[in-house]
Amino acid sequence: MMKLGKKDILGIRDMSIAEINLILETAESFLEISTREIKKVPTLRGKSVINLFYEASTRTRTSFEIAGKRLSADTINISASTSSVVKGETLIDTARNLEAMNPDIIVIRHSAAGAPHLLASLLRQSIINAGDGAHEHPSQALLDMMTIKEKKGKIAGLKVALIGDILHSRVARSNIYGLTKMGAQVVVAGPATMMPRDINQMGVRAYTKLEDAIADADVVMMLRIQLERQKQNIFPSLREYAQHYCLNRTNIKLAKPDAIVMHPGPMNRGVEISPDIADDPGCSVILDQVNNGVAVRMALFYLLSGGNE
Amino acid sequence: MTEKKSPKIVMDSNGIERCLTRIAYEILEKNKGMDNLVLVGIRTGGIYLAERLQKKISAIEGREIPLGILDITLYRDDIAKSKKKAPLGKTNIPFDLTEKKVILVDDVLFTGRTIRAAMDALIDFGRPKMIQLAVLIDRGHRELPIRADYVGKNLPSSLWEAVSVNFLEKSGRDEVVIEEET
Numbered sequence: 001m002m003k004l005g006k007k008d009i010l011g012i013r014d015m016s017i018a019e020i021n022l023i024l025e026t027a028e029s030f031l032e033i034s035t036r037e038i039k040k041v042p043t044l045r046g047k048s049v050i051n052l053f054y055e056a057s058t059r060t061r062t063s064f065e066i067a068g069k070r071l072s073a074d075t076i077n078i079s080a081s082t083s084s085v086v087k088g089e090t091l092i093d094t095a096r097n098l099e100a101m102n103p104d105i106i107v108i109r110h111s112a113a114g115a116p117h118l119l120a121s122l123l124r125q126s127i128i129n130a131g132d133g134a135h136e137h138p139s140q141a142l143l144d145m146m147t148i149k150e151k152k153g154k155i156a157g158l159k160v161a162l163i164g165d166i167l168h169s170r171v172a173r174s175n176i177y178g179l180t181k182m183g184a185q186v187v188v189a190g191p192a193t194m195m196p197r198d199i200n201q202m203g204v205r206a207y208t209k210l211e212d213a214i215a216d217a218d219v220v221m222m223l224r225i226q227l228e229r230q231k232q233n234i235f236p237s238l239r240e241y242a243q244h245y246c247l248n249r250t251n252i253k254l255a256k257p258d259a260i261v262m263h264p265g266p267m268n269r270g271v272e273i274s275p276d277i278a279d280d281p282g283c284s285v286i287l288d289q290v291n292n293g294v295a296v297r298m299a300l301f302y303l304l305s306g307g308n309e
Numbered sequence: 310m311t312e313k314k315s316p317k318i319v320m321d322s323n324g325i326e327r328c329l330t331r332i333a334y335e336i337l338e339k340n341k342g343m344d345n346l347v348l349v350g351i352r353t354g355g356i357y358l359a360e361r362l363q364k365k366i367s368a369i370e371g372r373e374i375p376l377g378i379l380d381i382t383l384y385r386d387d388i389a390k391s392k393k394k395a396p397l398g399k400t401n402i403p404f405d406l407t408e409k410k411v412i413l414v415d416d417v418l419f420t421g422r423t424i425r426a427a428m429d430a431l432i433d434f435g436r437p438k439m440i441q442l443a444v445l446i447d448r449g450h451r452e453l454p455i456r457a458d459y460v461g462k463n464l465p466s467s468l469w470e471a472v473s474v475n476f477l478e479k480s481g482r483d484e485v486v487i488e489e490e491t
Contacts, residue, residue, distance in 0.1 A: 041383040
């Protein structure tokens with residue numbers, strides 16, 4: 001018998017290698033359900049999942065919702081713009097009210113780092129962090145690791161390059177924690193203004209030039225450039241950014257010939273990734289990431305749900 | 310407290326082999342050949358048995374009978390009660406079940422709950438013409454109205470006994486063992 005020794009999924013940083021492997025292996029078994037004609041199993045009948053999203057999201061929210069529905073759980077979506085948040089209710093009050101309605105799992109995305117941890121300490125329900133500020137996005141890192149394992153057969157020993165805005169990216173942070181834990185060699189590249197000061201303490205090598213980072217890489221993971229950051233004067237223009245940090249036909253040749261290209265979405269075509277790379281089935285695994293995302297989230301729901309002890 | 314009895318071997322590898330040979334012939338006799346017939350083994354013991362039945366039936370009929378693998382974990386009726394989860398195995402049924410005669414294969418038939426879960430799972434894959442059940446051991450103590458169509462051996466047992474089937478592929482030898490539950 002296997003057990004996930006946790007009530008909540010808050011981040012990859014506090015996850016053990018055994019727990020990551022358990023989640024990935026469980027997710028691999030869930031892949032098949034999405035290929036059936038009847039894409040549903042009765043496992044979580046009678047359980048309810050609340051998706052509490054304080055930030056815009058299409059992919060992640062839909063993915064969690066589909067994952068819940070394929071396991072027969074009831075899923076309820078709440079987005080900040082249509083909830084009592086606009087009437088001034090605090091996060092804690094919202095959470096206490098949701099708790100009183102007895103859901104089993106609450107999935108939360110919030111612009112403040114630590115918001116899921118606050119809920120986890122207050123509520124008896126399982127909390128899944130679907131992205132908190134620039135902190136962590138564990139389910140994204142898990143689906144990325146699943147995709148790498150699926151395409152490369154392993155994670156340990158691979159060179160993985162993360163390119164772009166490392167400082168503001170929760171996807172980068174969770175992936176750095178996860179991939180280094182699983183034995184990959186992680187390198188990052190981005191403008192100095194988008195690089196965390198303590199990057200070297202995270203066990204990765206940092207470059208300013210994209211070309212230096214992707215040399216001989218097995219996996220190239222491009223990060224979304226958050227357009228709203230432009231106002232903060234951390235980069236002059238999208239055009240200049242693209243000149244230096246856009247993955248294209250020319251610079252991808254520096255990576256291994258069988259390298260895979262990943263992107264957590266949503267993509268800014270022509271900014272961080274050129275359309276011909278993004279759409280190249282020979283290297284791009286971006287849609288495989290989305291497909292694996294549903295399986296990973298099914299695995300999280302499955303492993304977290306149980307008795308009420 | 311009585312002393313715990315040592316495990317007793319109730320069937321050896323030759324016994325298992327003969328049972329499976331007989332069941333293979335019985336399946337073909339009852340279904341008048343292997344048209345529209347498919348095998349589905351229940352993880353994990355049922356897979357080994359289904360693979361062996363596949364070899365035997367294919368050898369008798371001179372063409373291969375399709376074989377699928379079913380993990381019933383997600384269809385169990387006690388899954389929500391326990392935090393502990395059985396490791397989830399892969400299900401692989403690489404053919405359409407609609408209008409097929411499905412021979413469901415498991416090692417030990419006990420309460421019938423596994424078979425109930427397996428039938429629910431199969432029906433999610435299509436509408437089989439018929440589902441038949443083949444088991445190596447029927448140990449009684451049914452909790453649901455379920456019976457097997459093909460039985461290797463009826464083994465009357467007590468509720469406090471454990472009946473396990475060991476397979477060459479997993480444990481190094483084929484045998485059926487009965488022992489007191491620890």
